[in-house]
Amino acid sequence: MREEETGEVYFANSLDEAISILSDRERSLVPIAGGTWLMRSEKRKEALAPGFLALSNVSELRGFHMESNQISIGALTTHHDLGVALEGSPELFGLADAARISATPGVRRLATVGGNICTDGFHSPDIATALLALDAQVEVAGASGTSSLPLSEYLNSRKERPLDEILVRVMLPRMAGATSHVRLTMKSSGDYPVAIVSVGAVISSTSVLTDLRVAIGSVEETPRRWTALEDALEGQVFRPEECKSQARDLSVDFNGRDAVDAPGSYRVSVLPHLVQSALASIFNQKRGG
Ligand SMILES: Cc1cc2nc3c(=O)[nH]c(=O)nc-3n(C[C@H](O)[C@H](O)[C@H](O)COP(=O)(O)OP(=O)(O)OC[C@H]3O[C@@H](n4cnc5c(N)ncnc54)[C@H](O)[C@@H]3O)c2cc1C
16 A cells, blocks of 8 residues: 555555555544545535545556456546447447436546446436446455445445445446436536436347346436336337336325426326337337437
8 A cells, every 4th residue: 555645645555555544543544546526525515535545556456357248447437438449239228328427527537437326315316327228236245355236226235335335337228129218407518317217128029029138227316127117018009108107106106206306206207208219219220210
C-alpha cells in the first residue's frame, strides 16, 4: 500500500491488499472507483467518508472477455469502454446503449460498471438495469472469500453488504435474441432518467415473443425485473398496442418513488409507453430496421 500525499486517499495494488485494508475497520476507508458518484456527496447532503481506498490499480478488477457461453466484465470497466467493447454485438445492443447514453461523455470515461452496481441508494443506474435484463451474476470478494450471486440479489442487499467486500466482475450468459434500453429524461444530457426500461427477448419469424426479460429502473428504490409482465407476454404474438395495454393493466405492481424530478405516479404512468418502445426496438432490430 502506498499513502498518497493528500493523506485521504490510499491506493491498493492488488485485490488481497484492498480487502485487507477494507477489513481494518479502525481506518473506515470506503472504496472508490471512478469517483463520479462519490464526488457529488455534498450535493446530496451526504457526509464524505473519512478516507478512500482507490481501486484503480487493482488489476483483478479490469478486463472484458467474451467467450462462447459467457461474457465477463471487470468492475473497473468504464461506461465508455463498455460501449466500445460491445460494438459489433447486436444481441447486446441494450447494454451497449445503456453504456453509451448514460451521463455525459466526460463522466462516461470515469464512471465504472462496479460503481453503477454498488452505489447504495442510487435508484437510476442505467447499466445495472440493462444487466438485470441479461440475467447477470456478480462475483464479489471479501475477507470471507469469493462468491457469485445473481445481480438482483446483490442489488436488494446493497445496504447489508459486508464493508470489506469488493465487486470483482459481472458475468453474463450468452443469450439468443435481441435487447434494447429506453429511458425517459425530463431535460437532456446529464439528467438522471425518470424511468428506465431494458428488455431482452427472442422474436420468432411469426412475431411470437419468448424468453422475455423486462427490467425497470428509477421507478422504485431499486431496479428490478417486471416478472408479471414477462409472464403475461411470454408466448404472445408481438402487437405493440396490446403489449402497452397489458403493461398498463399490470403497472399497479409498482409503487413509484416520489422525488424532486418527478412524482412516483408519473414514473409508473410512463412505463407502458416505454415498454412498447423497447419491444418495438427489438422487433425493428430483428427486421434489420
Ligand atoms: C453528471 C452526472 C450524470 C450521471 N448520469 C448518470 C446516468 O445517466 N445514468 C447512470 O446510470 N448513472 C449516472 N451517473 C451516476 C454515476 O456516475 C454512475 O452510476 C457511475 O457508474 C458510478 O461509478 P463510479 O465508478 O464513478 O463510482 P464511485 O463514485 O467511485 O463509487 C460509487 C459507490 O460504489 C462503490 N464502489 C465502486 N466500485 C466498487 C467495487 N468494485 N466494489 C465495491 N464497491 C464499489 C463506492 O464505494 C461507492 O459507494 C451520473 C453521474 C454524474 C456526475
